[in-house]
Amino acid sequence: MEKAFYHDALRLMLDSRYFEEKTEELFKAGLIHGTTHLANGQEASQAGLCLALDKEDWIVPTHRCHGFTVCKGSDPFAMFSEMFGSSHGLAKGLGGSMHMPDKAHCNLGSSAVVGSGVPLAVGIAWYFKRSGINNASVAIFGDGATSRGSVHESMNLSSVWKLPVLFFCENNLYGMSASSSDMISIKRISDRAASYSMPGVTVDGNNVLEVYEACKKALSHIKEGNGPYFIEALTYRTKGHSKSDRRLYRTAEEEAFWAQKDPILNFETFLLGEGLFTEEEIRNIEKERKEYINECAERALSMASDRLTPEEAMAFVYAGEEA
Numbered sequence: 001m002e003k004a005f006y007h008d009a010l011r012l013m014l015d016s017r018y019f020e021e022k023t024e025e026l027f028k029a030g031l032i033h034g035t036t037h038l039a040n041g042q043e044a045s046q047a048g049l050c051l052a053l054d055k056e057d058w059i060v061p062t063h064r065c066h067g068f069t070v071c072k073g074s075d076p077f078a079m080f081s082e083m084f085g086s087s088h089g090l091a092k093g094l095g096g097s098m099h100m101p102d103k104a105h106c107n108l109g110s111s112a113v114v115g116s117g118v119p120l121a122v123g124i125a126w127y128f129k130r131s132g133i134n135n136a137s138v139a140i141f142g143d144g145a146t147s148r149g150s151v152h153e154s155m156n157l158s159s160v161w162k163l164p165v166l167f168f169c170e171n172n173l174y175g176m177s178a179s180s181s182d183m184i185s186i187k188r189i190s191d192r193a194a195s196y197s198m199p200g201v202t203v204d205g206n207n208v209l210e211v212y213e214a215c216k217k218a219l220s221h222i223k224e225g226n227g228p229y230f231i232e233a234l235t236y237r238t239k240g241h242s243k244s245d246r247r248l249y250r251t252a253e254e255e256a257f258w259a260q261k262d263p264i265l266n267f268e269t270f271l272l273g274e275g276l277f278t279e280e281e282i283r284n285i286e287k288e289r290k291e292y293i294n295e296c297a298e299r300a301l302s303m304a305s306d307r308l309t310p311e312e313a314m315a316f317v318y319a320g321e322e323a
């Protein structure tokens with residue numbers, strides 16, 4: 001692997017982490033309203049997946065969408081703007097934290113309805129197959145979503161029709177306060193793939209290289225016309241489910257255990273251990289990315305009062321598909 005690849009992997013994970021840290025700060029300062037779902041701790045699964053995708057492969061993320069959106073290439077300025085409700089946002093300020101579609105970066109955006117993006121990803125895959133386009137679509141969802149009928153129906157139909165879709169399950173061990181071990185009848189969610197005649201693997205979702213390799217393999221399988229593939233990335237969200245969650249349902253020991261599995265720290269230790277980067281290079285990349293994300297946030301904040309007028313908003317909502 002080239003040094004540039006490792007650099008990209010670190011850069012994407014740092015951008016995602018700093019984006020979440022800044023978002024939390026802005027919420028606490030009362031500058032962003034509504035709610036938000038942070039994905040601190042899940043950066044390896046976001047970066048590993050997006051590094052493996054071609055530019056024209058589509059993703060359909062979940063309510064916890066910031067990291068995937070950053071890693072797929074969206075401009076953090078437009079993402080912060082979206083959360084400020086400004087017209088410079090990805091949905092011109094009408095969507096907020098959970099709704100960040102970005103057609104230019106092949107990201108359909110997400111919905112607050114758990115599991116609802118999965119059939120949409122299957123729809124994109126169906127379009128690809130019918131049109132003879134050799135791209136994949138990725139349905140991203142959490143462990144909680146795997147108990148929803150829409151996920152099972154999507155897996156079944158895409159397998160029957162051999163559609164180019166990657167089912168990417170981020171198992172962060174909880175659906176709100178419900179532990180996946182209490183809510184899901186099997187130990188490895190990826191075992192469900194067998195019921196729908198598709199390959200299913202579980203990977204260390206805190207190891208960016210492992211996620212990347214698994215996604216590369218899955219995407220080759222998919223693009224060779226073999227139908228869907230299922231990846232379960234085992235990870236942990238270090239923050240609460242949403243901003244009001246005090247995490248009373250889990251222990252300090254559990255959180256400490258996962259803190260030492262931090263995907264960024266572990267990747268940096270790997271880069272240093274292999275002699276791929278020096279300590280100074282890593283600190284410089286961290287500094288550069290933090291400054292970049294903070295600058296995007298500040299610029300978005302300085303223009304936060306630019307809003308669509310009610311007439312513009314209506315015209316945008318009811319615009320044709322080219323809008």
Ligand SMILES: Cc1ncc(C[n+]2csc(CCOP(=O)(O)OP(=O)(O)O)c2C)c(N)n1
Nearest residue numbers: 064112113114142143144145172174175176
């Ligand atoms: C259909 C539906 N049911 C319930 C909710 C409330 N809800 C929001 S997020 C969430 C947990 C989802 O857990 P998971 O799919 O594991 O994703 P995570 O939040 O862990 O990323 C629930 C139950 C919802 N938004 N939609």
